[in-house]
Amino acid sequence: MQASYLDLPNGGDKEILVWPVPYEGTASFAKGTRNGPQAIIEASYEIETWDEELGVDLADGLCFRNLPVFHAPVSGPSGVQAEMRQTLRQHCDCGEQFLLTLGGEHSVALPPITAYLEQYPDLVVLQLDAHADLRPEFQGSQYSHACVMARLRDWGVPLVQLGIRSLCREESELIRSRTDRDILALFGFSLPSPTEAAERIRAFVGNRPVYISFDSDALDPSLMPGTGTPEPNGLPYAWVQALWAHLLPDVRLVGMDFCELAPLPSCGVVSESVAVQCINRILTCAFCLEPGDTG
Secondary structure, three states, rough: OOOOOOOOOHHHOOOOOEEEEOOOOOOOOOOOHHHHHHHHHHOOOOOOOOOOOOEEEEEEEEEEEEOOOOOOOOOOHHHHHHHHHHHHHOOOOOOOOEEEEOOOOOOOHHHHHHHHHHOOOOOEEEEEOOOOOOOEEEOOOOOOOOOHHHHHHHOOEEEEEEEEEEEEEHHHHHHHHEEEOEEEEEEEOOOOOOOHHHHHHHHHHOOOOEEEEHHHHHEOOOOOOOOOOOOOOEEEEHHHHHHHHHHHOOOEEEEEEEEEOOOOOOHOOOHHHHHHHHHHHHHHHHHHHOOOOOO
């Protein structure tokens, strides 16, 4: 049995803070994302940290420390956002530490991103998602899971959007009006090769720091059935894993979240296992490979 994120032997110098946030207060379709953080942690016991394709072991370079599980107040989405920000100020220095937030639905990504923005005003957010999340408000809230990227655009944050394939007309018009200036969109139905995608993202990012916000529904539901709002024609697993090997050794990753996992007992543990594999590959490529090394 392998060690989980929370008790992996401390073999490396780079510390990863793991923050479980089991909140689903703005979930609008299927429920269950509140169970995502614990499912990911439990699955991490069973997933090898050795990456045979890359020939490296994330356990050699990283150590993990858990933060207290976030318990949402009964005060609505805006209150949850404020409480999350306060909790982060108590437990994490986003100027120095790497935070891995485990959701919960996608609205939990906004407070960590905000905290990193305070330290890195030139931050670029790399969003993997089936949905654009650019609605000004959704179901009466500006802090819905469907509005995360709209709030970031309010603050002028540049976005790289990977795998988008479900969006309203207004979101489409916004993306297409800002493409290659403030938003780089690589739609799920017209993906370039992982190598070309990495080149385009690097050109867009330049020397700016990057935060990854990974919504599990970015992946095709045939391999990620456990998510609240599945959409067909999602990102292939092999494409995503290859992208990181071409991209992350050459950009500065400062933090990330993985959200929207809703475990489905009827499907076994496939969704949470895929989630761990995706997280492990991102961390391995960001911190255990040298720039220019694609394995």
